[in-house]
Amino acid sequence: MSEKMSDKTYRSPDQRLEEKKKSESPMRIVLNGLLYENPAFRLILGMCPLLAVTISAKSSLFMGFAVIFVLTGSEFIVSLLRHIIPDKVRIPAFITIIAGFVTIVQLMISAYLPALNDSLGIYIPLIVVNCVVLARAETFASKKSPLYSVLDGLSMGGGFTLALFMMGSIREILGAGTFFDLNLPLFGSVIEPIMFFALPPGGFFVFGICIVIMHFVVTRIKGSTSGKRNGSHPESEPSEPGCSSCGACSICSESEVK
Amino acid sequence: MAGFLNSIDFRGLMIILFSAILVDNFVLSKFLGICPFLGVSKNLKTAMGMSTAVIVIMLLASAITWPIQHYLLNRLGIGFLQTLVFILVIASLVQIVETIMKKSMPPLYKALGIYLPLITTNCAVLGVTILNITREFTFLNAMTNSLGAGLGFALALFLFSGIRMRIEKSDVPKTLRGLPITLVSASLVAVSFFAFKGLIENIFA
Numbered sequence: 001m002s003e004k005m006s007d008k009t010y011r012s013p014d015q016r017l018e019e020k021k022k023s024e025s026p027m028r029i030v031l032n033g034l035l036y037e038n039p040a041f042r043l044i045l046g047m048c049p050l051l052a053v054t055i056s057a058k059s060s061l062f063m064g065f066a067v068i069f070v071l072t073g074s075e076f077i078v079s080l081l082r083h084i085i086p087d088k089v090r091i092p093a094f095i096t097i098i099a100g101f102v103t104i105v106q107l108m109i110s111a112y113l114p115a116l117n118d119s120l121g122i123y124i125p126l127i128v129v130n131c132v133v134l135a136r137a138e139t140f141a142s143k144k145s146p147l148y149s150v151l152d153g154l155s156m157g158g159g160f161t162l163a164l165f166m167m168g169s170i171r172e173i174l175g176a177g178t179f180f181d182l183n184l185p186l187f188g189s190v191i192e193p194i195m196f197f198a199l200p201p202g203g204f205f206v207f208g209i210c211i212v213i214m215h216f217v218v219t220r221i222k223g224s225t226s227g228k229r230n231g232s233h234p235e236s237e238p239s240e241p242g243c244s245s246c247g248a249c250s251i252c253s254e255s256e257v258k
Numbered sequence: 259m260a261g262f263l264n265s266i267d268f269r270g271l272m273i274i275l276f277s278a279i280l281v282d283n284f285v286l287s288k289f290l291g292i293c294p295f296l297g298v299s300k301n302l303k304t305a306m307g308m309s310t311a312v313i314v315i316m317l318l319a320s321a322i323t324w325p326i327q328h329y330l331l332n333r334l335g336i337g338f339l340q341t342l343v344f345i346l347v348i349a350s351l352v353q354i355v356e357t358i359m360k361k362s363m364p365p366l367y368k369a370l371g372i373y374l375p376l377i378t379t380n381c382a383v384l385g386v387t388i389l390n391i392t393r394e395f396t397f398l399n400a401m402t403n404s405l406g407a408g409l410g411f412a413l414a415l416f417l418f419s420g421i422r423m424r425i426e427k428s429d430v431p432k433t434l435r436g437l438p439i440t441l442v443s444a445s446l447v448a449v450s451f452f453a454f455k456g457l458i459e460n461i462f463a
Binding site: 016026049051092096101102107121125128130196200202205208211215216 | 289290356384433448
């Protein structure tokens with residue numbers, strides 16, 4: 001938190017890639033996904049499901065699993081096909097692969113978990129346009145070996161699930177006074193559940209607070225280890241939303257919108 | 259013509275339109291299109307450019323995907339391909355619109371062109387086309403819903419860009435600076451939209 005929040009340096013995807021090449025160990029990939037580059041709280045990607053399905057811990061956890069499946073599966077396939085797909089049509093190809101996996105998830109959920117289908121509803125098909133998935137396919141899987149890509153998919157998906165679960169828990173406990181549909185003893189008798197957290201505005205609010213907490217945690221970890229490790233993680237503050245954070249800038253080539 | 263006009267349920271259409279704009283606002287209560295909502299709301303001009311492009315693409319996308327679903331996918335019994343087909347239709351639609359605009363309407367392209375590529379990954383567009391199907395709208399209702407969703411998006415972006423311009427100038431605690439304060443203020447805007455909850459029942463009932 002020692003640095004000024006306002007002066008942001010924009011790094012192009014290529015530069016990001018260079019930085020990533022330096023940190024190439026499997027352990028690093030896992031830590032990146034879960035913590036330093038947590039897609040939700042650090043890279044600020046995939047906000048729509050993050051805000052919409054986190055009304056309860058259960059639905060957010062299932063959404064997380066769906067994202068892990070789609071992310072890992074599509075990264076694996078993209079990585080396998082990375083020498084076959086021509087560069088010019090790679091984005092439509094990626095989208096088609098992702099949409100295939102999303103359809104699998106959709107069919108599975110509507111077959112085996114119909115109740116969940118009602119609560120997640122439209123947000124399952126919308127995983128297709130979730131920036132996390134496309135951005136990882138573009139920046140990671142299309143350049144790395146299948147094994148690393150699966151690892152990246154699992155850790156990025158895991159980080160996203162962690163974020164979903166964290167927000168889902170906070171919102172369910174404070175908003176409804178329950179946790180996984182179980183009544184908590186303190187609520188109801190002593191404290192009234194705060195409806196605000198269960199409603200859409202609460203989603204924005206909790207998300208904002210979570211980003212602050214994550215930022216604090218990451219800077220603390222970084223601060224305690226930076227003495228030993230030379231050149232700690234470059235990502236010291238959460239990215240701005242919009243183009244630069246998407247990671248897929250090379251696709252739209254329109255970063256001047258910002 | 260008169261018979262056709264009489265057959266349209268205008269009251270129903272108004273209800274769909276206004277609930278899409280105010281009550282079920284896509285951005286503030288359905289959380290669709292959050293990325294552009296936070297990304298391009300920094301100033302009024304880009305916000306309006308983005309909203310116009312979104313409205314246009316939403317209407318076009320609904321006008322194309324609704325017949326595809328009802329006359330192609332349902333007929334052939336391959337409704338499960340909905341997600342796959344819709345996203346590809348939207349992606350190619352955006353590309354086509356961009357190409358046509360560039361060639362035949364250069365001034366318009368200059369104003370809206372830069373927003374078009376971003377719209378492909380805007381979940382509000384895919385969201386509205388899928389919602390039109392799942393809510394079993396007729397074609398006219400679907401188009402009205404899309405218009406309402408687009409206008410609601412524009413309204414949210416318009417209001418929020420004004421607020422963000424004020425935040426830029428204000429003294430925010432260091433920890434909250436940047437995105438967190440933006441989200442907290444978005445939350446307050448969303449609260450204000452709750453005032454519209456009872457509106458539809460009371461006006462159109």
